[in-house]
Amino acid sequence: MDCKQAVREMHEFLDGTLTGPKAAALKEHMLSCPDCRLVFQQLETTDALVKSMPRPSAPDDLTDRIMGALPQSRKKASWLQWVKRHPAISVASVFLLVMVSSFLSLWNEDTQMTVKGANLDQLVIKGDTVYLPAGHKVNGDLMVKRGKIQVDGELNGNLIVIDGTYALASTAKISGETRVIDQALQWLWFEMNEMVGGLAK
Ligand SMILES: [Zn+2]
Numbered sequence: 001m002d003c004k005q006a007v008r009e010m011h012e013f014l015d016g017t018l019t020g021p022k023a024a025a026l027k028e029h030m031l032s033c034p035d036c037r038l039v040f041q042q043l044e045t046t047d048a049l050v051k052s053m054p055r056p057s058a059p060d061d062l063t064d065r066i067m068g069a070l071p072q073s074r075k076k077a078s079w080l081q082w083v084k085r086h087p088a089i090s091v092a093s094v095f096l097l098v099m100v101s102s103f104l105s106l107w108n109e110d111t112q113m114t115v116k117g118a119n120l121d122q123l124v125i126k127g128d129t130v131y132l133p134a135g136h137k138v139n140g141d142l143m144v145k146r147g148k149i150q151v152d153g154e155l156n157g158n159l160i161v162i163d164g165t166y167a168l169a170s171t172a173k174i175s176g177e178t179r180v181i182d183q184a185l186q187w188l189w190f191e192m193n194e195m196v197g198g199l200a201k
Pocket of ligand 1: 003
């Protein structure tokens with residue numbers, strides 16, 4: 001046994017984990033080696049000192065404070081854990097994403113003019129322009145999408161113009177509000193409100 005190994009094994013010996021022939025070999029080396037004997041004595045003194053010191057007791061909340069101070073980024077793939085914890089919200093988010101993207105592609109493909117209303121027979125449609133002539137009256141909301149509307153008559157409801165334009169003559173009377181929706185997302189919001197309103201009826 002050399003001195004390096006002896007010093008290494010001294011720690012084990014003091015811990016009480018070095019037994020049998022190994023412990024005997026260490027003792028034998030120390031008997032013949034004054035240097036190691038001195039090191040052992042110093043270690044023994046230090047060991048005894050440490051053991052005699054009162055054990056500092058950690059505050060009860062120390063563990064929680066340390067865990068709380070650890071950066072969150074150490075958790076791997078935290079979004080995955082979030083998905084596992086909130087399956088319903090995650091499914092709803094994916095559903096909404098698919099709905100919005102398919103809606104947006106619909107919005108870009110659909111270029112035809114659409115007219116919606118209760119009394120369409122009161123209207124005159126020429127090309128991409130819808131006329132509500134003077135002396136004619138439409139009861140209820142009137143919606144024109146991707147077109148122009150010229151109002152000379154009376155509208156007893158709201159006028160909704162989606163991605164289009166409108167013109168009101170001096171003879172025009174609109175009892176409700178006039179809304180122009182020219183953004184895809186605004187229209188999405190409008191359609192969703194219509195859908196929710198329809199479901200509520
Ligand atoms: Zn030695």
